[in-house]
Amino acid sequence: MKPQQHTVKLSLLRALSKGGFHSGEELGDELGISRAAVSKHIKGIQGWGVDIFRVQGKGYQLANPLQLLDESVLNSSVATPFALIPVIESTNQYILDNARELDSGFVCIAEYQSKGRGRRGREWISPFGSNLYLSMFWQLEAGMAAAMGLSLVVGIAIAEAIEKLGIEGIKLKWPNDLYHNDKKLAGILVEMSGQAGGAANLVIGIGMNLSMDENVDGITQPWTSLNQITQIPVDRNKLAIEIIKTLVSTLEDYESFGMNQFVERWNRLDNYLGRKVKLLMGAKEIEGIAQGINEQGAILLSTPQGMQSFIGGEISLRNNE
Structure with a gap:
């Protein structure tokens, strides 16, 4: 390994x-x-x-203190199988390549990714030991159709895990980012495969900024790190343990109850609730006031045409807000 x-x-x-x-x-x-x-x-x-x-x-x-992930600490606190691979191309790719041999709930954690990726093939900058790079394999027995809204559920799990460590103010950006004071803290990449009538194989990737230097090349959007938020170093091992535990229990709830119980939990954490936003869908832009999500995981916008729901696209604040 x-x-x-x-x-x-x-x-x-x-x-x-x-x-x-x-x-x-x-x-x-x-x-x-x-x-x-x-x-x-x-x-x-x-x-x-x-x-x-x-x-x-x-x-x-x-130049800066470095806390390494500790396999023995993780092993003593995490029930699900995992592999700590310090240097890797991509934690998501590792699981995709080995999915046939893995049990549901398996986790791959790394210190550094040479080919980390985000949504739509974008590069995910992954310097050694500065952040948290974690992917989980999950088999959803209900199939691919039941995976609608899964990235939202994962976001809720991560935000609630951070809250359990006493850190407040973490918000969610639909459909797959964590924010703090309108700056990106973490991203989620869910990749799935499966056949009609069978279980869905999900790879849930999480990249979170912990102490990354502000001058890292390749990042253009406003971002923050957990250590900037807390003003004291966050224990990376404790954070990984809490995220894994919360993610497992949250995914089990999702399998049992679907999106129904997550709508209110999302809306409590929604970074843009009640704010004027733009929804970007290719060349199309839709403006409205964000009203949270519905039970399908779609974003709700109050527009001049009335309340509308959308399952695709990306949102941003209107420039004049």
Whole structure:
């Protein structure tokens, strides 16, 4: 599960995550490699988006504290099967590639994604150790038709998990983003497969900003991170554990009761409830006042033509709000 070519880099990161300066000689002796090899691996780690600086006579130090995910901590608190794979192309792709061998509820967690993706093929920027990258495999026995609105249910689960950690003000943007003060905190990507009359195989991907540097290239929209919201570092292991537990129980509720019990829970967290928005559907724009969702998971807009529901598109605030 842990590719051998990354073993040295991960060992270096574990040493550096303890804090303070570490000389190249010290790190090399600890790992049984030369100082030149240490330098080479440090450059590779920097390519993962980790900021490490070197001071002559002192050695290497992380620019910012780094808390690594701990397999033993996760294992002691999570009942569902999981794989912690520090360096991966995509947690969603890993599950898609291995779905036939996985049990429903299986989770893949990573520290870094080299090919993370969001909706509609967009890239999801995934620097090492800065965020939370997590995907869950779920078999929905009721089939693909019953998966309508699933990304909304996942959003509710994540927001409620964060609330359980005492963090307030997390909101939902229809259909698949988490926001705080109108800035994006996390995104959800649900990919599904299956055949008519059979169970739906769902891959539920979650990417959440925890401590990502504001100067990361490739992100254009306003965004925030959990550590900016709390002003103190969030325990990444506790966060992952709470999200996994809440997601499992929420998906079980969804299988038992459908969308009915989630409408009120969504509307409580809706970032745009009662606000003027634009719904973008291809080249078409529809303006109205957001009125939450209905029991099919469709967004409700109060428009000059009356109350209308939509199941596709993306919403944004009207420019003149």
